[in-house]
Amino acid sequence: MAAEALSSARQSTLRTANLGLVLRTVCAAPEPLSRADVAASTGTTRATASRLADELLAAGLLDESERGAPTGPGRPGTPLVPGSSIAALGMQVDAGLLAARVVDLRGRVVGERVEDGDFVGSDPMTTLHRLRAVTTDLLAHLPDVRVVGAGLALPGIVDASAGLLLRAPNLGWSNLRPAELLHLPLTPTLGNEADLAARTVAESAPGRPGPHRDFLYLSGQIGVGGAAVLAGQVLSGTSGWAGEIGHVCVDPDGPACRCGSTGCLEQYAGRHALLSGAGLPLDAAPGELAARIERGDPAARGAVDTAARALGVALAGVINVLDIPTVVLGGHLGELADFLRPALQEHLRRRVLSAGWRPPTIDAAVALPAAGATGAALKVLGDVVADPARWLG
């Protein structure tokens, strides 16, 4: 009997692993896959691949593509695509916006609400109640999807396992449990905004590799967040707090930062620093700054050059330590990438030891307001793709 129980347990483990393998294979493919393609890619028999696909289809984790056509006698060779009825909720609170976005397993935005605002030093209860109202309205107007989980992107350091926001300097929030103030039917997993936004570069859809897999991501918000990504995985550090490049000191004698230090990168390259350096109001759009540079405005040019110098100092340090010479700029830094790039590359050429062999490159992320919200949804869906057996039946 013991041998039979062991054999049954092994079968169950094998089935769970194979379900994950089939779903990951379909999700990673840029085009719909036939059952024969799935069998070939996963090293299983056609019959096994087909049976596993049927289980995933029944749970809504896979769909049959409408584009399929019969390929001969027997079962039509209808290609498989990730299921459109499975989705996740991503939310974001930043110093300048609130967002809620629902993304499906194909990576499509099913619905979203993004609201600009000034949440610097805001009252957590008021702000999170506003996010709850925005999210509740979004969920009430969704098409027929199964929302399997939620995530919340925050501009600070979190203890995700405890559901605790430890500190978000620009919000002025510390030691609070956002889920308790949100009171949503789905309890969100907390994450750092830049870590989650970097997922939108590493993955173009849940489980599908994006344009870069090894890169440093900078999230230009009111502050500057960051993440180092290697083989598509965010380097989280021992406690999940890695990547705080915005608080790397560029000049110890520089201006005071909301974190308590002085001369942090975000005091030169944060949105407020750039706009005030250019003589623009703090609620001006980065596009206005770009327009002024194009008109030859010296204050606007000076603010961007100051930001490029600070970015060059901070990023050269990170690249020298980590050997990740691809930089992807998001948020306002992405919008200003063309203006930052020449001076920034010059600073990196001078300061990165390996630059003569492989000069660092500077790319802009696809412009996406509240990329952290999308990343939070991608993280939830990534967990589904990694272990789909939990979502069957």
Ligand SMILES: [Zn+2]
């Ligand atoms: Zn700081």
